[in-house]
Amino acid sequence: MAGLIGIRGLALTFTRDGTQTKVLDGLDLDIASGEFLAIVGASGVGKSTLLRVIAGLVRPSEGTVTVSPPEPGRRSVALVFQDARLLPWRRILDNVAFGLEKLKLPRAERKRRAQAALARVGLADLAGRWPFQLSGGQRQRVALARALAVEPHVLLMDEPFSALDALTREALQDELVRLCRAAGQTVLFVTHDIEEAVYLADRVVVLAGAPGSIRATHTLDAPHPRDRTAPALQETAQRIRADLTLTDRVAG
Amino acid sequence: MRAHPAATLLPLLGLAAFFLLWEAVPLSGLVNPAFLPPPSVLPAAFLREWHSGQWMAAIGGSLGHYVLGLAIGVGLGIAAGTVTGLFRTAEGLTAWVVRVLRPVPGLAWVPFAIIWFGVNPSAAVFIIAIGVFWIVYFASHGAIRGVDRDLLELADAFGFRSAPERLIKVVWPAAMPGILVGVRTALGQAWMAVVAAEIFGVPGLGQRMMQASTLLATDIVVVYMLTMALLYGLIDAAFTALQARVLQWRA
Numbered sequence A: 001m002a003g004l005i006g007i008r009g010l011a012l013t014f015t016r017d018g019t020q021t022k023v024l025d026g027l028d029l030d031i032a033s034g035e036f037l038a039i040v041g042a043s044g045v046g047k048s049t050l051l052r053v054i055a056g057l058v059r060p061s062e063g064t065v066t067v068s069p070p071e072p073g074r075r076s077v078a079l080v081f082q083d084a085r086l087l088p089w090r091r092i093l094d095n096v097a098f099g100l101e102k103l104k105l106p107r108a109e110r111k112r113r114a115q116a117a118l119a120r121v122g123l124a125d126l127a128g129r130w131p132f133q134l135s136g137g138q139r140q141r142v143a144l145a146r147a148l149a150v151e152p153h154v155l156l157m158d159e160p161f162s163a164l165d166a167l168t169r170e171a172l173q174d175e176l177v178r179l180c181r182a183a184g185q186t187v188l189f190v191t192h193d194i195e196e197a198v199y200l201a202d203r204v205v206v207l208a209g210a211p212g213s214i215r216a217t218h219t220l221d222a223p224h225p226r227d228r229t230a231p232a233l234q235e236t237a238q239r240i241r242a243d244l245t246l247t248d249r250v251a252g
Numbered sequence B: 001m002r003a004h005p006a007a008t009l010l011p012l013l014g015l016a017a018f019f020l021l022w023e024a025v026p027l028s029g030l031v032n033p034a035f036l037p038p039p040s041v042l043p044a045a046f047l048r049e050w051h052s053g054q055w056m057a058a059i060g061g062s063l064g065h066y067v068l069g070l071a072i073g074v075g076l077g078i079a080a081g082t083v084t085g086l087f088r089t090a091e092g093l094t095a096w097v098v099r100v101l102r103p104v105p106g107l108a109w110v111p112f113a114i115i116w117f118g119v120n121p122s123a124a125v126f127i128i129a130i131g132v133f134w135i136v137y138f139a140s141h142g143a144i145r146g147v148d149r150d151l152l153e154l155a156d157a158f159g160f161r162s163a164p165e166r167l168i169k170v171v172w173p174a175a176m177p178g179i180l181v182g183v184r185t186a187l188g189q190a191w192m193a194v195v196a197a198e199i200f201g202v203p204g205l206g207q208r209m210m211q212a213s214t215l216l217a218t219d220i221v222v223v224y225m226l227t228m229a230l231l232y233g234l235i236d237a238a239f240t241a242l243q244a245r246v247l248q249w250r251a
């Protein structure tokens, strides 16, 4: 499978008030087409920063990030944030169409694609509502639809479900599996929830240390839909937990 | 939102009480009617102004100054507030210029307006525009400085990276509630500026008011005061309705 994202020797240093903080160091990572890759790590280890670098919002201090160039009418990557981050002055359909407005598509095509994306997350009926009229879970689905609408090579998700209650979170996890598996969508999913990572991903990368780097990689080949209580998942979760506590001890 | 009947009735009741009290004070002999003309003499004064054609002419003149001065002041206020709200350098450069110019009262600009534009409508428009500019400038500056940086990051993430794109997609819509508050304040301030702008002889409500007051025709002064209040009331009500429509996205 062709690599959609290639990261080589990535390091990132923030400079603030003259002091430099190295957040990421010596990171190598490849994401293959169709893969569902999860990144887990403690708070502050640099998970969001890594996504920002991949999305082109922050320039790396060292190393290279190569992202496959998009075809016309698509984007290489699209980001889903922890908060839904909808634009409150746009109706739901117009929020979903936001990214499409940059892609030089005819208006009718934009509308069709926004409607299709909204339908994929099951919210076609809410097209005309305002964001304030939606629940937290619905808002996060709209954010997902907004990202899917631009048909990204890689969908980047930064703890997208962590602000939701357990029931809604599980429902959205199942929905994400259904949507992405069916379409062969490549996903890079950041989370601090180990159970979530092993339930969703083909591969889990453990990010740890200060500055953050890759501490371990685990592969999961159980077919989807998975059983959350399956021993294989539990076992991998245990090993990830061990990776994290081990690095804590090393770091402390 | 459906208004409760009492909610629409109450302001009218208050207004009626206000006029009754106003009528009672000069009639009771408490105040000389020449100093405070009672409302009952106003219709006659109004009809005199109406038949002479001066009322309509004054309204026409003032509305012209008002609309043009307001448009220029609001436009420049939003533009300047946008620039200093977005760019720290611009904010720093103008910080003391703003402090020097801001406290200058509208009346102080009158001699300059006459020298620069002559005694003609442009001078009146200038005075009104200056009065309005600062209000809109500070409202826009604050609203634009306060735009959620997360939303700008969102625009970035979906490829809107040039200044015009960010302005149109995020900055102006996000700042709109704050800007409109400034514009609404400006609608009232501009009427006050109309009087200052017309006292030196540009035809309009302010000029008519000054002429009447030098003749001590207090009834006519009051007719024009109420005319201005009516115009302001209508414009403010229309603007509030427009504002509610534009900002219907707010919970």
Ligand SMILES: Nc1ncnc2c1ncn2[C@@H]1O[C@H](COP(=O)(O)OP(=O)(O)OP(=O)(O)O)[C@@H](O)[C@H]1O
Pocket (backbone or CB within 6 Å): A014, A015, A016, A021, A023, A041, A042, A043, A044, A045, A046, A047, A048, A049, A050, A192
């Ligand atoms: N713009 C910035 N300037 C300076 N330091 C920053 C900046 N953004 C992030 N950092 C620092 O970089 C480190 C990593 O931040 P990041 O947001 O990537 O962590 P994270 O792994 O996503 O954490 P969480 O799970 O809490 O979201 C933190 O120590 C943070 O304080």
Ligand SMILES: [Mg+2]
Pocket (backbone or CB within 6 Å): A047, A048, A049, A158
């Ligand atoms: Mg984060």
